[in-house]
Amino acid sequence: MHGRLITPVTELGSAPVFRTEFPVDSPVSRATLRISSLGVHEARINGTPVGDDVLSPGWTSYEHRLRYVTHDVTGLLSSQNVLTVLVGNGWYRGRLGFMGGRAFYGDRLGVIAELSILYTDGTRQLIVTDETWTADNSDVIADDLYHGQTIDARLRTEQRTWRLAVRELAFDKSLLTPYIGPVVTRQEVVAPVRVWESPTGRTLIDFGQNLVGWLRFTVTGPAGSEIRIRHAEVIENGELGTRPLRDAQATDRFILSGGSDFFEPTLTFHGFRYAEVTGWPSGVPLSLEAVVVHSDLRRTGTFECSDELLNQLHRNVVWSTRGNFLDLPTDCPQRNERLGWTGDLAVFAPTAAYLFDTSGFLADWLADLAAEQLAADGLVPFVIPDVLKYQGSPPDFPDPDSTAFWSDAAVWVPWTLWQAYGDRTILESQYPSMTAHVRRVRTLLSPSGVWDASFQFGDWLDPDAPADNPAKAKADPGVVATAAYHRSLTLVAETAALLGHDDDEAEFTALAARTREAFNTQYVTADGMIHSDCTTAYTLAIAFDLLDPALQTLAGQRLSALVADSGYRVSTGFAGTPYITDALTRTGHLDDAYRLLTEQGCPSWLYPVTMGATTVWERWDSMLPDGTINPGEMTSFNHYALGAVADWMHRTIGGISALEPGYSRVRIAPRPGGGLTWARAGLDTRHGRIEVSWQLTADGAVTADVTLPEGVTGVLSLPGQPDAELSPGTTFR
Template sequence: MKLSHLRTNHVKEPLGLNMSRPVFTWTAYDTPDKKQAAAQITVSLEGKTVFDSGRGEDISSLGYEAPIELLPRKRYGWTVTVWGDGGDCASASSYFETAKQDEPWQAKWIAAASSGEFADKERQPLLAKDISLSGNVASARAYACGVGIYELWINGKKAGDEYLLPGYHCYDFNLEYQTFDVTELLRQGGNTVGLALGPGWYKGDMIFDRYHDLYGDTLHAICELHVTYEDGSKAVFGTDDSWRAYPSPVTFSNIYDGEHFDANLSVPGWSEPGCKAESFGTVVYEEKVPLVARRGPKIVKKQEFAPIEVIHTPKGETVLDFGQNMTGWVEFNADAPGGSVIKLSYGEVMQNGCFYRDNLRTAKAEYIYTSDGKKRRVRPHFTFYGFRYVKVEGVEMVCPGDFTACHIRSDIDPIGSIETDNVRVNQLFHNAMWGQFDNFLDLPTDCPQRDERLGWTGDAAIISAAACKNIYMPAFFHHFIENVGMEEEYHGGAVPFYVPAPKKAKPGTTGIDVDPADFMSLPEGDMAAFDAAIDKYPELRAAVDALPEAERADFAVKVITENFSFEHGNRKGAAIWSDVATMMPWAVYENYGDLNLLRAEYPVMKTWVERMRRDDTEDGGRGLWLRGRQLGDWLALDKPDPKDAENPFGATDLQYTASCFYFYSTELTMKAARALGYAEDAEDYAALSQKIRGAVISEYFNPDGSFKIEGTQTACVLSLFFGIYPKGKKDVVLEQLKSRLRAKDWHLDTGFCGTPFLCRALSDNGANDIAYTLFLNDDFPSWLYEVKLGATTVWERWNSLLPDGSISGTGMNSLNHYAYGSIVDWMYRNMAGLCPSEEKPGYKRVTICPMPDPRIRSVKMEMDTASGLYKVGWRYDGDKLRYNIEVPFDCTADIMLPCGRIEKVGAGSYAFDDTL
């Protein structure tokens, strides 16, 4: 027996991860034994055992929480021993290191003093301090945070392998600090610690209307360095007003527009001892938002790409093609005369053989480097791009070897793969995987390239099930759900369209500093409540009083919605988008089986369902959700608008859709309550879900199973997938879906609501052949249409490009949007047939029910699940269908073949044949 994938709180060897108690996970493999008989966990600190679980039969590899109180800034070792049911045994060890926990900070937040060059608050600073170490260093840790974005430098070298720190999270509720092992960067004697700062998400332009200073108008940072000498003595150094500030050679940076670097303004040796450059002072900055240890995985460089082609366009441009649409940047060797300018422009697609970026809307997505005549390796520091193509200007002879594309994402790794005999299907799987890679950068974003890049909750909700099969997601998604919970609490139980949901500190309409919380909870149209709220702001009161009576209501709406609610109706919630509060936690639990995570996330699930129930009760308690700012079946194709070719709204009834997801979220919360043993909640939500089902059937269906509303493809899909239809009328709904598909020549026209469930609704209800038809179509609209046109990621729209390769529009047209990559869930569950069990989640027990179709001749699927490596393969071989299946240690499977054969098996390798 061997043990692998030892993780603490779902991260391998975490350094400074936020945790109150450690949760350990692992997998066992390479053993003749079938089941785990027992396991034991021990935890040690400085060579002494501080916890021993003893040998226990109920210790789960999916998540064992050790009941120990963790000390700050300590490295703990832990060992797991596993015994199999046949006597085999193995042990393995790992470690984790705590952050500061509740320990008070000795360091202070600091900023450049507002004088000299820093009188302009847009000037980006380099902060530095010389320190002296009195002995040889045994170990050293730096605990740091900076906003907007920061990098930590020591003795001329960047600390750690992370980028874009501290990442993007709800800055208005907490600021996450990072822990660095800087032992190898320090030496006895003189040292210099430096912090480079840029605007980032915190201060730079963000959101559709380019709001500036969303979270604050001052770049500031904090750093506390703890050094342990070889003789055991310790020293602590921290930021204070004795630090110095230099103007940064980064003269401009912005998430959307890119970065400008003037090498002539470089400060040689700014983070090294002996720097002689002119410096300015620093001041202590009062930061009111609490510091917490990092909650999610690091942002790191995961892969590098060389150009596959240098393109010389009809316009005379020089464009590098890196062969893959990705998130990150290009690093290059700069060797140009002093004063010359090198400009890189980033784009996703070529048009008419030339560089193109109009679909990025207002995002300039460029990097501008001004040379000082010296050779150096250049990269951005405070921004990122979504791109495949890079236009190079200012370089006379472009040498491809001088340019490297760096793919940047959160430190999460793939666990699943599917390979078929169909090249385009394989490319679609690749595209779905890369769409997730590119948009999982500290939070799940909608796109990585245009003037948006936000944590849109609807996209995250519908990709969560597929993502959990493709990539090891629990720590990343848990971090996001924690942020969802903060916003949910702030917004009265509703989940915004995107998380984080910025709240502008100074409303543009009035220019008066107010607390958004005073206005976000106001009922719409309630002028009395608005008048009461503004009484505490004399300037705002005066502005309102100066308006004509007829204009006051409009002004109130503008103040509330435009200035405090950028995410358009976030106080109301919306089906699919707000349902991330239930869909993502359940996907994580179903795929990874950790009850500790589900227990932590359950309040977020419950709060959202209770918000909908409150709305329902206020509307008469019929069991329908009739409120919210609904986007419905977003980007569906069944409601064309001749006046607006990019119309994003589908034809499916908005309130029907909302009520269906009201039911679905209630069902998922009921299942979570059952798993956690919350019997009273489970019974309550079971009753509520049945009430909702009955109400939806009564309101939207005729007794014969036909719809009272327009029975769109999506309306039928939601009915079948959620099981909402009159008793005995499932086949009637299925026939309506078939009829709708037949009318479209067996093509889909679904959007965000219907697409994730479309093929599953068909395959699970006896129409697997139609599911394959939709899946294998390669003309518009279909998944393979974009593959045929050369896509390397999933598009936002079914027709982002037209058949001739021209872009269909620029208003909302990303070529790297993962939402429709949700088809991967069907590929795992139905095509390959691997389905986790709700009773024993995390793939401890599965159903393996492959659903082949002769249009695909072979499938090979592997998934390195939380319980171990599953393999499912099938292939057509003459008059036979041959299956090869592997089930990992400590798991059981119900294998159900299309011929009706059922096998109940444990760990092992199995081969079956079906005669056609």
């Protein structure tokens, strides 16, 4: 890019807007704008946005990568043109993290751009950011992702001088990189479903869905008057439930000009279902709408069954994915956090890759992971991008090192993308990261060969853990970590074999065998008892192939008994929950898996559904039965991690799983249970769409309709029937 990174010579009292003018005096063949910024930007040519994207260039590991966006702006040019770029704080200079602090990457906002105009006569003109540009104040007088945005419409009518000079900022252009995944865009508009007055006289609005984005509206009112809109996910005691936001203000302010004002706060975002409005002009009907915002992901997978509660659970998983896949995969979209926690994605990636085409989105995030890891001597941080390194370790945590499940994202996520899409380039690009992770963990093993000596999150958020100590789980951290390490070693060994790294394959296969032996020696008794004797311990041992067949049978029996003892309520935490239904199914306890899935008492997947949830909660009891919010300091109502059970629903209820990476060959094996009488599932693959529909007949038999695209074959496995080969087309059974 030929442009320079520019910033105003002095700080402005608002989000700066940069400007240049240029003529076009010949017919244009093509005009392309490439643009990036320190902060988030909105570019316009002659007052028209150059694209549909918002919050660009998003959040990457700015020390290593800064993305730029490319726009075709041919149709926006005229004979005389004005190019303007508004820049807000965004992730670069705004507040980040739950320990306070801002501007971790730098204290100056800036923009770098290059407009290339190709004329029909073959000549080319370049318009680039340099010191001939000017800057001025905008109508955005405050903006922050956590706290909200303030817009003063009176400033729109002021005549700008555009005489504030800009200067060049030192910048390494080699950091510039194109987007691998999609940009963030407006996705849909949601209208209010209810407006009412709270007990304290405040106006509250319910949009019927916990979503991520902002509100927009047009209003006329007295000049200088202010409308304030505060956002939250729940109502508690008749008022807006803001305590889970911690110190995030989540409040937008709009100052009226006296005329007809349109407001849309596009330099922030909020996670909310409810809004509290104050200052709305008297006598003016309340009219506003919610704009849903997230990365522009294509929906690929669908699921529906005869149980409406399970359908709502699945819809909740979809909405939590949408809300937290906003430029990067975050833990939550509402409180003072919104970080790319590696552990959340490690367990949720298979579900996400079914629901949406996440190939580019997650490849982009993995590029940041690899960059952060390389700079940290093989350590995969807790969050990507790693802003925590600027803040110190979270409270009560030691200095970070490789951590099971969280650091394992370096292996599990690229493997998931390979399985989902069949493109080995993701394994090739991430292979150094994958191997660096397992080699670093090898240095952390105890002399006995298990991973039990360093800090672990363990079975985080075990429902039996104290509300103020989510790491105090029933499962021994060493059991959890060693099981996870064995899985990573197995996957890296398979990756090495696929890529032809024979020496590495031998190294990791041998280390996986030693780790498996150490796990059994240290944690498993001769009669199949696993240390700490809890559901997560048995779940991981079964799901991650750590047991010989006889011991696996015993472990399955013990797991079944523990699940029954819990009254079929969830007793696993962050590590065990995504895999427990699979572990039960693999060991012949399908009925237990269904009873666990369909239980409605707390803790369970369906308890939040019965409480009116429209997204997945962070805690099973984020809201208590009496309608009050969990008293813990860490409570989110939009957290996708515990929705990872949808992967089992897709494969076991819907019946779709891949026999070969990318679904070039598939297994269609629905396993009815839980009182279900029918289910439908569909998946857009790289080869075309797979569709499955099954139902129970009056005599209890299963009939299925299966459609496979051209080039895809498979196996149909129905209960009580011999397996049958599937060819492309439609099959009725």
